[in-house]
Amino acid sequence: MRRILLLLLLMPAMGFAEPLRVFASVIPIQTFVEKIGGEYVDARAMVRPGFDPHSYDPTPQQIAALADAVLYVRTGVPFEQAWMERIRSANPSMQVVDARDGITLRELEAHDDEDHDHGSGTEQDHEQDPHVWTSPPLVRHMVGVIRDALTDLDPAHAADFARNHDAFAAELDSLDRDLHKRLDPLPNRKFMVFHPAWGYFADTYGLTQVPIEREGKEPGPRALAALIDQARADRIKVVFVQPQFDKRQARQVAQAIDGAVIPIDPLASDYVDNLRRVGREFAQALQP
Secondary structure, three states, rough: HHHHHHHHOOOHHHHHOOOOEEEOOOOHHHHHHHHHHHHEEEEEEEOOOOOOOOOOOOHHHHHHHHHHHEEEEEOOOOOOOOOOHHHHHHHHOOEEOOOOOOOOOOOOOOOOOOOOOOOOOOOOOEEEOOHHOOOOOOOOHHHHHHHHHHHHHHHEEEEEEHHHHHHHHHHHHHHHHHHHHHHOOOOOOEEEEOOOOHHHHHHHHHOEEEEEOOOOOOOOHHHHHHHHHHHHOOOOOOEEEEEOOOOHHHHHHHHHHEEEEEEEEOOOOHHHHHHHHHHHHHHHHHHO
């Protein structure tokens, strides 16, 4: 019995320390933490599968679990604007890093809508696009931020984090090359989405996303009619939707242009495989 007790006491010194508990804003960021941290992290996503990051409310159990976290990786998704102060106060000693540090952020596309008040005469402030992880080259930068944060917290495993980072960076480079090879030759460069989650992806591969929804607001009748006219003019035949959002208005547009509604998920956990699937869907949709 004494030997067992002694072994339990010595386990941390023998390399059996508990993995670092890390919270990430959304599932793709959790995946990146796991890719870099490997067995030395216990990574969890704040926004659970199937939920909308714009309106998500963390559960009491998640807030309680933050007490044992050493790191929170944020990406500026909308729920964090309302919850970040409470997330920090749940564990003041927890380090918080923004995976977007060093990245130039884009603005979400705007559309004219008679249902929204533009009568002040001043130019509206546009919301910054938080969906940085849809661009593999930008993810390559983000995983460097994650590697550095984990190294600061657990320098004993710095070599492991560096090795995992380099391996994943090579995966991202291969993914980027494959997407360019698939998407660069396409003559059609515009695609329509319900929620504008693919702007960084579009910027990376020379495409243009045409969103139906903007800043969580659906277009009014006049704006919707203009979108349908634009889709016809640009010969758009597919409206992309993500599983977390209502598909009714996307179906309305697709029916008007005699097109299809195709689901693609920017929040999938299998990041590399998922973006390859997305690339195939885009390539098929953008064929002349």
